[in-house]
Amino acid sequence: MNRQGCGLGDVIAPVFDPVHGVFHHFDNHQTQFDRPGGGNFNGWGHFVSKDFVTWAPMPMAIVNGRDISTGRATSYDSFSIYTGSASVVAGAGPGGKPGVVLIYPGICDTADWPACNTSGQMAPKNGGTAKRATFPPS
Numbered sequence: 001m002n003r004q005g006c007g008l009g010d011v012i013a014p015v016f017d018p019v020h021g022v023f024h025h026f027d028n029h030q031t032q033f034d035r036p037g038g039g040n041f042n043g044w045g046h047f048v049s050k051d052f053v054t055w056a057p058m059p060m061a062i063v064n065g066r067d068i069s070t071g072r073a074t075s076y077d078s079f080s081i082y083t084g085s086a087s088v089v090a091g092a093g094p095g096g097k098p099g100v101v102l103i104y105p106g107i108c109d110t111a112d113w114p115a116c117n118t119s120g121q122m123a124p125k126n127g128g129t130a131k132r133a134t135f136p137p138s
Contacts, residue, residue: 015087015088018098019093019094022050023048023049025046026044028045028083042080043060044102045060062081065077076116079109081105083105084102085103086102089101
């Protein structure tokens with residue numbers, strides 16, 4: 001695997017695709033182009049292999065801030081994406097065959113989506129104080 005001088009990031013969601021008979025390798029990758037408003041796009045780099053020895057580069061699988069299949073802006077991941085997972089799901093592939101589904105948490109920006117909350121904190125609807133979970137539960 002070669003990123004033409006750029007190192008591979010953390011491996012994300014390796015998965016076998018039973019329809020196409022290939023292993024997908026996704027990795028955390030910062031792209032070479034600038035994003036509007038500054039900064040770079042982060043996304044999932046993508047390689048495939050049939051034998052774990054020979055790998056073929058593929059287009060970026062996911063890029064934050066836009067849907068690469070339509071080109072539309074996405075507010076739910078406008079700031080960044082990092083980790084995630086992949087799973088083979090019955091009926092998600094072509095012709096109703098099993099298909100690979102990618103799941104990831106997006107980091108948004110309130111400038112793009114005013115309701116954005118990626119702090120990982122939740123507030124009760126009644127305005128009370130949230131309690132941190134303890135283990136073991138009492």
